[in-house]
Amino acid sequence: MAEHNLSPEAQGMADALGVDGDHAGASAGMPQLDFSSFDNQIVWLLITLVVIYFVLSRVALPRIGSVLAERAGTITNDIAAAEDLKQQAIDAEAAYEKALVDARAEAGRIVGETKAAIQVDLDKAIAKADAEIAARAAEGEKAIAAIRDSAAESAATVAKDIAKDIVSAVAPGKIDAKSITAAVTAKMKG
Amino acid sequence: MATEAHGAEDGGLVFHPMDQFIVKPLFGNGDVGAFTITNVTLWMALTVVCIIVLLVFGTSRRAIVPSRSQSIAEMMYGFVYKMVEDVTGKDGVKYFPYIMTLFMFILVSNFLGLLPMAFTTTSHIAVTGVLAMMVFLAVTILGFVKNGAGFLGLFWVSSAPLALRPILALIEVISYFVRPVSHSIRLAGNMMAGHAVIKVFAGFAAIAAISPLSILAITAMYGLEILVSGIQAYVFAILTCVYLKDALHPSH
Incomplete structure (x- = not known):
């Protein structure tokens, strides 16, 4: 801003602003170079900086720092807790798997035992049944033998009677009953 | 500020892009004394209020799951904290509150200065100069306290050939003392230039034919200024960290 701005209009502006002539002369160029306002600016700047510094260092920064630290701590704790829970879940799964395997083994053992017990009973029952069957078969055979014997006897008796009848019919009185019986018996044995 | 209306007074195109930077008393028409309540006071107080609302009231619930305002406060905290830690190392972290301040x-002042009718405190070389000198003095004193005369090793480039070292030392010393100048003018210049350019475009808006273009240009500049506001606050803070690192570890 050159000197020509320091015209009546600039003076009027300065008056309107309530700045006295000396200031208007300087501020018509660069207000930044108006040294008369420096002390004022510097005083207020220092007051401002001190206030900001105390607000920040006493209240704001410790608070924000603690909030950030607390958050970091919370996150770390949560991650640790999550790790812990995950480990617990893994442990629980392992325990479950182990229980399952144990139960399987136990079941297998029980099945084996039961099978063996049943086998013993079965063998016993089979042996008993075999014995009974053998006894029945022996009885039956005996009965069959008796029946066969009686049948053979009956057949011998019938044969003797018939032979006697035939002999007496063919040659009555010539041959006695005793010899006929002996002959029949001999014939049947042969 | 608030003097755009002057352009209309005499009908022609009159620009007062720098009027927005005038320091004036808030009450009455008196002189600007050291403790006069001025627009500087007002806008610095608003800066303090904004910072308290954002960083103190915004975080008052101390929620594990943050609200929106708490997220912003935490983001700011994390951003600056990480910057300090990355640049200066672990032993620089105890200076974090100063750099955060x-x-x-700077960030809140820059953004408040973008409000229409606002006064931009950080556009004044008096403000940024004090900020830069505070950083410069603090870093220099800290450097000598921490390292004693070893701090001078900052200027003695031991990796350079011996013949070159005195010359390099001279350059290093000059660049060291230019630091507060560049540090302060960079911030004030950026803030002032952007605001002044917006005002110039606004002055053109008095011509009906150009006004649509002017408004477009103001919008574009405003977007750029938002970017610059954030970047300049970041640049100031990171340069402070770099200077602090030089003070803590002066070896090259």
């Missing part, structure tokens, strides 16, 4: 003051 500078960063928040």
Whole structure:
């Protein structure tokens, strides 16, 4: 801003602003170079900086720092807790798997035992049944033998009677009953 | 500020892009004394209020799951904290509150200055100069306290050939003392230039034919200024960290 701005209009502006002539002369160029306002600016700047510094260092920064630290701590704790829970879940799964395997083994053992017990009973029952069957078969055979014997006897008796009848019919009185019986018996044995 | 109306007074195109930077008393028409309540006071107080609302009231619930305002406060905290830690290392972290103070003051002042009718405190070389000198003095004193005369090793480039070292030392010393100048003018210049350019475009808006273009240009500049506001606060803070690192570890 050159000197020509320091015209009546600039003076009027300065008056309107309530700045006295000396200031208007300087501020018509660069207000930044108006040294008369420096002390004022510097005083207020220092007051401002001190206030900001105390607000920040006493209240704001410790608070924000603690909030950030607390958050970091919370996150770390949560991650640790999550790790812990995950480990617990893994442990629980392992325990479950182990229980399952144990139960399987136990079941297998029980099945084996039961099978063996049943086998013993079965063998016993089979042996008993075999014995009974053998006894029945022996009885039956005996009965069959008796029946066969009686049948053979009956057949011998019938044969003797018939032979006697035939002999007496063919040659009555010539041959006695005793010899006929002996002959029949001999014939049947042969 | 609030003097755009002057352009209309005499009908022609009159620009007063720098009027927005005038320091004037808030009450009455008196002189600007050291403790006069001025627009500087007002806008610095608003800066303090904004910072308290954002960083104190915004975090008052101390929620594990943050609200929106708490997220912003935490983001600011994390951003500056990480910057300090990355640049200066672990032993620089204890200076974090100071750098956070500078960063928040500059950032909020820059953004408040973008409000229409606002006064931009950080556009004044008096303000940024004090900020830069505070950083410069603090870093220099800290450097000598921490390292004693070893701090001078900062200027003695031991990796350079011996013949070159005195010359390099001279350059290093000059660049060291230019630091507060560049540090302060960079911030004030950026803030002032952007605001002044917006005002110039606004002055053109008095011509009906150009006004649509002017408004477009103001919009574009405003977007750029938002970017610049954030970047300049970041640049100021990170340069402070770099200077702090030089003070803590002066070896090259």
